[in-house]
Amino acid sequence: MMEFNGYGPAADPRYSLQEEEEEDDDEREWCCTVDCINSSPLTPSAAASGELTDDNHKYAIQATDILGYRVIVHIDLDCFYAQVEMIRNPELKGKPLAVHQKHLVVTCNYEARKHGVNKIMSVSEAKDKCPQVVLICGEDLTPYREVSYKITDLLEEFSPLVERLGFDENFVDVTKLVEKRLQQIGSSGVPAELFVSGHVYDYQALNTADAKHVRLALGSQIAVEMRTAIYNRVGLTGSAGIASNKLLAKLVSGTLKPNQQTTLLPESTRDCMGSLVHPRQVPGIGPKTAKRLEFLGICTIRGLQTFPLDLLEKDLGVCVAQRIHRLSFGEDDSSVTPRGPPQSLSDEDSFRKCSSVVEIKKKIEQLLISLLIRLQKDGRTSRTIRLTIRRSSAANKWFNRESRQCPVPNQLMQKLNTGTCDTVTPLVDILMKLFQKMVDTKFQFYVTLLNVCFANLVQPTLPSPVRGSIGFYLTQKSPGKVDVSPNRKVNRQLLRQWKGSDDTDLGEDIPRPLQGMGNYLESASGMSDGVAYANSSLTFPNSNLPPGIDLDVFKELPTNIQQEIIAGASTSQDQLKCNINKEQSIKKALCKGNFMFRSLTEEERKLLVPPDTDCNPTISSSDNCHHLDFHNSTLDNPETQLEQRVFNDKPAHMHDYQLPCGTLQSGNVDSERPTDQNSAPFPSNVDPDVFSELPAELRNELLTDWKQQRTVSKVNVAKRTSKVRSSTRARHPKKTPKSNSILKYFNRLY
DNA sequence: GTGGTGTAG
């Protein structure tokens, strides 16, 4: 990795460009290709022969007219993971460094590249090429994700229009900022000495009389400012491309790397596209599409440009055909769209093979816990859970991924981001059922990848009532208590809130993931007191019930809610205090730089599973303690300290017990719905005395909810009787209030 | 809403 002595000037061609010598082979080759093709642009004879005429170039003309004034900057951070690792551990600077996931190098610094190490090279090969290479496992993406969002944040200070592309790339639409600067120049006119910062593609001369040139030149100066800010405040270097659309900006940002920038003036567009050899090199044309193009005999960009559009449309569909046809001319009218917070959170792990249900369950649990921590930190909750697998068999070595998903039951949804333990067991149960929908575990199977995903993320609106309180139970019943995530188009406010919650410096606070895990451990053991589980309902001493709860009402509740209430009855207040104490003790432990996760004791496991069920616990033979390395990692610049990497290793499975059979199925939630649609103000199985003891505000809220449910139910009944469903719809019934009930959900699973 | 495919880094 090079040393920097001031960032901005280094990117300016008026100063020496020492770093150009440090391009890696790939990038050098790319540049050579550019030069090569640039030397032979379309000849007049080629145009005359009908290969490429203005007629089939019509999109270029239209697009240029309409969109030519946009100024888009594409920022591409140099070997991102490696740079982050060097920031985390400055001692690594100057050493050859490779970040690997499993047995593959996913990125490496330029020092390692000098020794022949490359991306997607096996670890063993990298070691052969460069025995002194420092290998860092990059499977935990947390630190990269965090730095990545810091960069996006920083870029948003320049323009609100920032679109992330993976962790290490961003598009920024700086058109408005450029216009603002033009206005500032005002009547004094464009200064004659206006220059382009960095390189100009194809060494094209800047024409300060051309409005587009002026704007792009200003864009290049903004790009330098952005890169300087990224370096000064986060410590990372990156390359930039400046052009009139996203496609071109991305293409030119790759021409000169690392730590350089290139501006494409409109007149060079054709050359720039012509410099690409294969359609696959066009961002937006992936391997599958490229293969189909090859099947059509299209193996070059020129070939794609001149291929009859109608034939292309027949093969690829109108939409795709037109899009890639336009891309081949360098035309891309897609806008820079901030995506807001991620729409889903997922975690996955791959392995050579996994062929036992116990192992699968263990791995699912690991992934789930890591995800729950992230979800807790995120602050949202999830409405959909998805399991994706990839399997192999003797006959067919590789299968594509396949997935199954289902809604997260309402009650669970409300608790997902609270970091408590009681979500883990039912979620693992659900995930195992999803797994069994894909794999018949009665037969031999080989799974090589598991992915758990929380999708459909929404903001919970109600503060969580004290767990175990009746308020907790009742509010879980109310539908419509979550705000659907706003339109994915843009919600910067949401993004800011989301980032705000994420942007914590550890400082004095306990990292929230650990609080959550602490809760997980505590609740898991706390559940056991005085509770014996049966297959379909709980047995309990009556005295354990909180005052005001009717035994009959209680019996009607789903088991997990019963557990909540029992746990809360004895501990609702004490537990709060207890949690605070525990957080403090965790904090103390963390201050010592070490924290130990303990597995559940055997006794605790026994208490979680009824001895008389078929699902006997599989007790983990190892009484292992999982040490969590907890070390500081800060950036050079104190302003932009990285959040500490809480988990150096993914937490190992916490316990290894089988789920009590029917834990979730037991509660007949349907019975909680109003039975008499017209008379009772609330569901028949809600005790009036209990109800009357609730705060007026809550009572009103519940009444409104129940009223709404009844209305919806009526509408659905009417719909059902008047309309015969198609077979597909029967498989995916329309959503009714009941469809969210746990029972309904399990009916679908089985 | 579900499940598959394609694209991206």
Add this chain to the structure above:
DNA sequence: GGTTCTACACCAC
């Protein structure tokens, strides 16, 4: 083609 670990768009159903 996948090897890693994501994330999103789109489409048929």
